[in-house]
Amino acid sequence: MSVLEIENLSVSLPKGADRKFAIEDITLSVGRGEIVCVVGESGSGKSVTAFSVMGLADRRALTPVAGEIRLEGENLLEASDAHLRSLRGEKMAMIFQEPMTALNPVLRVGDQIAEMLEIHETLSASERRARVIAAMQDVRLPDPEKMYGSYPHQLSGGQRQRIMIAMALVLEPVLLIADEPTTALDVTTQAQILKLIKDIQTRKGMGVLFITHDFGVVAEIADRVAVMQNGRIVEQGEAGAVLGAPSHPYTQMLIGAVPSMTPPERQPATGKIALETRGLGKTYGSPGLFGTGRTVHAAQAVNLTVRRGETLGIVGESGSGKSTVARCVMRLIDPTSGEILINDENIATMREGRLRAHRRDIQIVFQDPYRSLNPRRTVGQSIVEGPMNFGIGRDEARGRAEELMRVVGLAPDALERFPHQFSGGQRQRICIARALAMEPVILIADEAVSALDVSVQAQVLDLLDDVRKRFDLAMLFITHDLRVAAQICDRIMVMNQGEVVESGPTAAVYANPQQDYTKALLAAAPGHHARFA
């Protein structure tokens, strides 16, 4: 019997939205002991589905207009608010994307789990505490007795998500809804949390509705999968069948866009060395007046070289120092030690006045397409800003900007428009054009495709690779995503806690990692063993 049945459900969007329904006529079920993944890109309606089941969607904005949501046979859309409250936590529970913000920062984590018991059961304080400790043990948190009194900010991201899971499962609900629960976590932590969810689900036999955008995660965890596009389910079925032989063109396109973990063979680059760092380091904080201050080595003794026509990838988890390196090389922050050589000149300690001439040679594309362009200036103004700084006339800069629009696959009339009139992927193209307008030698891509949906991501990656070839650029590609790195980088450098762990040709490192950390990282990539159609 199914725990959750969604039948012909439609949820309307408020007037003025770009479409009429957030979700339209979807039918979906989750059986006992089953993990069903709902997968889709942003705006597909997958999260609205999850929140509608929990009754947490704002009913004024997102009104269910047709269909039923049945939890163990009972239609939730007809349930009273009070009854729905008693079901939440007791029968169905939810975990969220960002465990840091999902936990109350001013309450002890143990008490936050205990709150679940206070709401739904009458227990003595000591019984409650015992149940909380047991739940914390269940999710394999170390030393639960001690951790009970911790505050969320004192825990790691993975521990916080474990707390969320312990909280959701303490009352043994029949349905667990997980809304992108590993998206905000590092890849090694993600692997652990996925395994935990799978283990507990097997042990307790509950149904899991798992929302994700990541086909790797789907391959890792799903029994069945439903693919959503623009509020509709376009395809659903057994996970193996959908991933191995998708029938709907949209699914085929999505799965085709997932980069493979196997790097293609690449010829070693032979171009001139464009960028080199020697012993580059960045330390935050000061030793303090009495030597008691805290210092953080964001990056230490980083040596790298990038040749023209070559892409060097720096991969690592959050806090590994990969972005610090990029920002030092850009001189957006000042390195504390080492040299940065561009055109045989050390720019690491150069003053801004002299540095300015070198800024032409090295350009960057940032992660967030929504904040990388000044919303008040037209695309054209943003692109010609750089060349005009270096004395190129308006008309000439303008002409070149039009040319670059074609290079990045946009119409030249885009120059007259404002950034908000473009999608995320288009904005990244604009940012690439802005960088290219400087005619740089080196292009840094700092997580430049990480904020994009997978289908858009593939296109922007192709564009980056294309401009590298066309302009013979030296590219420094910063990413946390091993799949992306596999496809675009000639060589990679793995960083952990500010230090370079391993580096080498991409294919060699992936096929035969030397360091334990690299091995762990590669093994943690979701769906790394899965073959996509």
Place this chain on the structure above:
Amino acid sequence: MADPATAPRDLPAELSLARLALRNRSVYWGGLLLCIIVVVAIVGPYFTAEPSALNPTNRLKPPGPNGVFGTDMLGRDLFSRVINGARVSLVVGLAVAVIAVSIGLFLGLIAGYIRVMDALIMRVMDGLMSIPAILLAIALISLSGATLTTVVIAIVIPEIPRVVRLVRAVVLTVREEPYVEAAISVGTRVPTIMARHVLPNTIAPLIVQATYICGSAMLTEAILGFLGAGIPPEIPSWGNIMSEGRTFFQLTPWIIFFPGLALAATVLAVNIVGDGLRDTLDPRIARNMR
């Protein structure tokens, strides 16, 4: 993920901002009331009796045939004095807002962008903020003599720190924006970055802040007048009228109530406009500053 709720609101041009603001009910009605008051202040004095004309036989008369608002202890027509007082309040409010915002903007930009100046400017601002505004104004005025100019200066000085803090907060936030870093990367010089990328972001919160400063300056001016430490008593400002009304308050409360009402209405209009602007322009920082 392109979550529309977290994506920054795009403000393509300042012009449409003004149009947007007028669509807000508070801005509309507050603005209308303010317009009426301004028109009365400009035109009114041409139609009313001479506000300083003495009439010893007609003193302390209640509202009625001897004047819509009655007369004061020297027999001067209260209605005429209140109408004429509007000019003083509005001039002080506007002048203080413009001067405080200009100086505060300048200092705030420096503090936000030049690290060595930051500590110095902010300590001075902290010091200034810890001196109670009214005391500071009273002391400044009594030292330098009471004129319209010194009153304006004395009210401006304690208002500056709030503007500096606001501007600095905006600068510190905006300079972390990737588009500013992109501008640095393409070799844009600091003054240009300030003018092109940072300054426009301060406009909306500063407009809101300026309205609040305008309202509070009018109140301070009246308080100074009321305490006898404001602009010279021969000028019929609302504060001065009320100050003169204190002696006979139990007998003739209207001498305080009419100008008080006029002042409250004017400040209310300004504050309502400010609230409406804040809601439309939604500068989060401005909300936290209040």
Place this chain on the structure above:
Amino acid sequence: MLRYVLLRILSTIPVMVIVALFVFLMLRLAPGDPAAVIAGDYATAEDVARIREQLGLSDPIVVQFFRWVGSLMQGDLGISIFSGKPVSELIAQRIEPTLMLALTTITFAVLVAVPLGTLAAFKAGSWIDRFVMLFSVGGFSIPVFVLGYILIYIFSMTLKILPVQGYRSPFTDGLGPFLLHIALPSVTLSVIFIALISRMTRASVIEVLEEDYIRTARAKGQSEYNILIHHALRNAAVPVVTVIGIGIALLIGGVVVTESVFNIPGLGRLVLDAVLARDYPIIQGLILFFSFIYIVINLLIDLSYTLFDPRIRY
């Protein structure tokens, strides 16, 4: 923790120095001879000379400053020119009514404003919310002394249930008379605080109610009331407490006006009398005194953040 507290206390020193410098320079940089300004319009040449001597105005300005700061450090705020008494003694004589007025005002304002603001946030968009916001914008718009006179007119002159003015000490005259006399001034002065604090409480609670952990609490099946009490309020506290601290400056200004309206013999009246008499040592002393109070209160408020938010650790 202790280390931080010490550092934080030390960090108030530059601010105090700046206040002192400002107050010091204010008199020296004013147009004209400060001794003549102090002496007033009808002073004789001897008077001016005497004052110059008394204030040590003939010495180099740097010497004057350090001598002045030196005596400040010993708690010496100077000597009143007209009464010849130490300013600190005058302050001590007049502090009780002002302190009582400030305490009753703050207490009353917080007790009214926090629930009001919370309620408005909880029912955002409802008529209660609109009423609170309207009250708040009104509170910012009405001059404190006009409000005082309106209340006097209603409660003292028309209803005749409260005294028109004056002050009774709770220590010597008893609690009853004290409360009767302090009621109107306190309410008058608290209106602008209620406006300020309720507005900040509302904004802060509304912001917190949109946080993810509130959604988590809903997902647990928690009721809206408990969410407000257990999850929202404590998270909303820091900005509210901060605004109370900033409001102290407003309170001090308000005290001067309110004491004047209700004829309360406190520090506010001392200032006004000093201004009329051009007794600058008193004005200087009081500005320093009030600034000191403001800095200390805000220091305490800063340190109190740890009570509300465990993330703030020193």
